[in-house]
Amino acid sequence: MTYTAGGPTQATTDGPTEATADGTGALRRVVPPARRYLARRKGVPARLALWSAAEAGQTFVVGYGVAHAVDRGFLAGDTRQGLLWLAVAAVAVLLGAPVIRGVFAELAGLTEPLRDGLVRCAVDRSMAEALARPGGADRAAVSRLTNQVEIARDSFAGLVLTLRSFVFTAAGALLGLLSLHTALLVVVVPPLLAGLVLFLATLRPMAAAQRSALAADEALGDHAARTRAALRDITAFGTAPETERQGASLVADAATTARALARWAAVRTAALGIAGHLPVLALLVAVPWLRGRGVTAGALLGAFTYLVQSLLPAVHTLMTALGAAGSRLLVVLDRILDRELLPTVARPAQAGPAGRFEQPPAAAHPGGRSLVAADAAAGYSAPAYPAGEVSATGEAVPSVHRGTSGVPVPGPVAGDCGSPDEAEGRPRPDRTAPSKATATQQPTVAVELRAVTLSYGVRAEPVLDTVDLRVAPGEHIAVVGPSGIGKSTLTRLVAGMLAPSSGEVRVAGLPVTGRSASQLAALRVLLPQQAYVFAGTVAENLTYLRPDACPDDINATVRSLALGSLVARLGGLDGLVPPDELSQGERQLLALARAHLSVAPLLLLDEATCHLDPASEAQAEEALARRPGTLLVVAHRLSSALRADRILVLDGRRTVCGTHREVLARSSLYRDLTGHWNSGRAPRPATAARTAAGDARRT
Numbered sequence: 001m002t003y004t005a006g007g008p009t010q011a012t013t014d015g016p017t018e019a020t021a022d023g024t025g026a027l028r029r030v031v032p033p034a035r036r037y038l039a040r041r042k043g044v045p046a047r048l049a050l051w052s053a054a055e056a057g058q059t060f061v062v063g064y065g066v067a068h069a070v071d072r073g074f075l076a077g078d079t080r081q082g083l084l085w086l087a088v089a090a091v092a093v094l095l096g097a098p099v100i101r102g103v104f105a106e107l108a109g110l111t112e113p114l115r116d117g118l119v120r121c122a123v124d125r126s127m128a129e130a131l132a133r134p135g136g137a138d139r140a141a142v143s144r145l146t147n148q149v150e151i152a153r154d155s156f157a158g159l160v161l162t163l164r165s166f167v168f169t170a171a172g173a174l175l176g177l178l179s180l181h182t183a184l185l186v187v188v189v190p191p192l193l194a195g196l197v198l199f200l201a202t203l204r205p206m207a208a209a210q211r212s213a214l215a216a217d218e219a220l221g222d223h224a225a226r227t228r229a230a231l232r233d234i235t236a237f238g239t240a241p242e243t244e245r246q247g248a249s250l251v252a253d254a255a256t257t258a259r260a261l262a263r264w265a266a267v268r269t270a271a272l273g274i275a276g277h278l279p280v281l282a283l284l285v286a287v288p289w290l291r292g293r294g295v296t297a298g299a300l301l302g303a304f305t306y307l308v309q310s311l312l313p314a315v316h317t318l319m320t321a322l323g324a325a326g327s328r329l330l331v332v333l334d335r336i337l338d339r340e341l342l343p344t345v346a347r348p349a350q351a352g353p354a355g356r357f358e359q360p361p362a363a364a365h366p367g368g369r370s371l372v373a374a375d376a377a378a379g380y381s382a383p384a385y386p387a388g389e390v391s392a393t394g395e396a397v398p399s400v401h402r403g404t405s406g407v408p409v410p411g412p413v414a415g416d417c418g419s420p421d422e423a424e425g426r427p428r429p430d431r432t433a434p435s436k437a438t439a440t441q442q443p444t445v446a447v448e449l450r451a452v453t454l455s456y457g458v459r460a461e462p463v464l465d466t467v468d469l470r471v472a473p474g475e476h477i478a479v480v481g482p483s484g485i486g487k488s489t490l491t492r493l494v495a496g497m498l499a500p501s502s503g504e505v506r507v508a509g510l511p512v513t514g515r516s517a518s519q520l521a522a523l524r525v526l527l528p529q530q531a532y533v534f535a536g537t538v539a540e541n542l543t544y545l546r547p548d549a550c551p552d553d554i555n556a557t558v559r560s561l562a563l564g565s566l567v568a569r570l571g572g573l574d575g576l577v578p579p580d581e582l583s584q585g586e587r588q589l590l591a592l593a594r595a596h597l598s599v600a601p602l603l604l605l606d607e608a609t610c611h612l613d614p615a616s617e618a619q620a621e622e623a624l625a626r627r628p629g630t631l632l633v634v635a636h637r638l639s640s641a642l643r644a645d646r647i648l649v650l651d652g653r654r655t656v657c658g659t660h661r662e663v664l665a666r667s668s669l670y671r672d673l674t675g676h677w678n679s680g681r682a683p684r685p686a687t688a689a690r691t692a693a694g695d696a697r698r699t
């Protein structure tokens with residue numbers, strides 16, 4: 001499949017890398033639209049400032065009224081004046097409600113248009129992405145984006161409120177200090193400014209670090225999710241070490257970015273300490289000096305009150321809000337506004353005449369594209385998993401070509417699975433690997449197992465134990481045995497996808513262990529139970545393993561497998577295959593036809609006909625048996641076993657091979673199996689069979 005661990009890494013780190021490189025990427029991108037946004041709403045901040053001033057005045061009047069009611073009224077014995085000042089304070093309290101309402105109404109004038117604009121962006125992007133991957137639209141993306149919009153709106157509102165409160169509180173506190181004594185400002189302002197400057201200096205690198213950490217986390221998550229989805233193909237193509245290496249590298253990236261973020265967080269904490277606590281300390285240390293300059297005890301007490309009650313909490317809130325909400329806002333805005341990710345929004349040329357979005361070229365075919373094609377459209381076309389679909393039927397293919405229909409179809413990976421035909425973008429067999437002609441000329445044995453033992457773990461009981469087998473070229477072999485006995489393991493060994501723990505496996509006279517994917521591709525085709533087809537034309541699906549097949553060959557295959565009606569229903573050989581709309585059996589038929597058309601001298605069918613009815617299975621197996629070459633079939637029906645020249649009964653150490661009559665005579669397990677197949681009951685489970693074998697070995 002297309003999934004490449006390299007792909008996501010590249011795709012997701014491009015932006016962050018840029019942002020990290022100069023530390024200003026996100027700010028540079030976000031500031032111009034933010035300026036334009038505010039410029040269009042100049043009146044709103046001004047009105048907000050007026051309401052904020054009124055709010056500050058209201059707060060001042062409440063305190064002022066209470067103080068005078070006490071000092072000039074009740075304590076001075078003038079109850080009337082005391083009540084009058086209290087009435088002033090009460091009016092101020094009552095006026096507080098409309099003032100707060102005014103503040104929030106103006107705030108909404110700033111935040112709600114922002115939200116609307118961002119929602120529009122998010123919807124446009126979702127539409128663009130849905131058009132770019134028909135049938136594969138990521139519905140969760142819409143919810144993710146709208147969630148991000150809410151985050152942006154809330155962060156923005158919080159920031160505006162905090163900034164506003166800081167400006168008015170700080171101004172009030174500094175004016176208060178100034179009114180008490182100018183010397184107080186000399187002591188308080190330097191550490192306050194130093195902390196603020198240090199804090200502002202951390203903003204850009206911190207945002208870049210946050211973005212990088214986020215991107216690294218996403219790349220890692222993406223890799224994990226895609227690896228999980230591609231496990232089967234990764235195993236099939238033996239690319240686990242490469243996947244693991246890429247995973248380890250992404251983990252290292254995530255750790256590095258998390259450490260960078262932690263370093264900046266430490267600097268920010270230091271800034272908070274300097275601005276938030278140093279002024280109080282400085283004031284304490286400077287008391288003798290201040291007293292010498294005529295600052296009274298009452299003024300000192302007032303200064304401490306201003307610092308502890310107003311200024312420092314305001315600084316703390318500002319830094320926390322700017323640090324958390326500000327960075328978050330920057331990152332989220334940058335993502336939502338990222339034009340690179342908005343193809344149809346950013347490029348009006350793609351809009352249709354009526355202003356409707358036209359489908360991008362990759363989407364110009366009906367739905368049901370395979371994951372391969374969808375991933376490729378999403379940008380993951382850089383191949384990482386060496387392959388050639390050869391081994392695993394039809395689609396575990398890492399790169400995407402455009403077929404003659406213009407539809408992306410899986411193709412080979414340059415360098416590792418045979419050189420692509422540049423003219424047609426089609427796979428070619430590896431010329432260095434033995435061709436069918438040479439393979440059939442040279443070897444007298446098509447498949448050979450020499451004392452093959454395979455255990456999946458060091459201490460695990462062997463699944464196959466010193467198995468010997470020789471299959472002649474052109475022979476048709478059926479492999480039977482209860483569930484879990486090792487039939488698939490055997491096919492994977494013969495296909496070269498598993499290395500034996502001991503012994504040797506040869507195909508066409510050549511050891512398969514250690515061969516490259518392309519060399520193995522020239523030797524055999526393995527069809528697993530789960531048949532893959534990809535979104536492309538019928539012809540592209542059928543000729544994938546033999547791109548140079550002529551129409552006569554294709555038609556002969558279609559006839560041999562009785563595919564005529566299916567092909568006709570799909571619109572002929574040029575009709576498009578909708579993978580999601582085919583039944584399992586139809587998919588198996590297409591995969592079988594593809595194998596039939598291939599020139600590999602050995603076909604391995606691992607229950608590849610299990611979804612076919614007995615008649616279709618018989619037709620397919622007979623067609624594949626007539627095809628020049630050797631056929632090894634994991635049989636799940638007696639009829640399938642009876643069609644073979646010989647039957648290999650896997651039964652632990654008591655594995656037997658021979659004609660139906662021979663194995664019937666020699667293998668109790670085979671007698672058991674045929675009895676069960678005839679009666680339709682489940683055969684004896686492998687574990688029981690293996691326990692019996694183990695018992696036999698021990699005795």
Ligand SMILES: Nc1ncnc2c1ncn2[C@@H]1O[C@H](COP(=O)(O)OP(=O)(O)OP(=O)(O)O)[C@@H](O)[C@H]1O
Nearest residue numbers: 456457463481482483484485486487488489490686
């Ligand atoms: N990758 C693996 N790691 C560990 N054990 C495995 C692995 N693959 C298969 N096995 C074990 O090896 C044994 C044989 O499995 P295998 O798939 O070859 O059996 P099978 O005969 O094909 O079974 P079935 O008919 O159910 O497909 C089973 O016990 C299985 O659990």
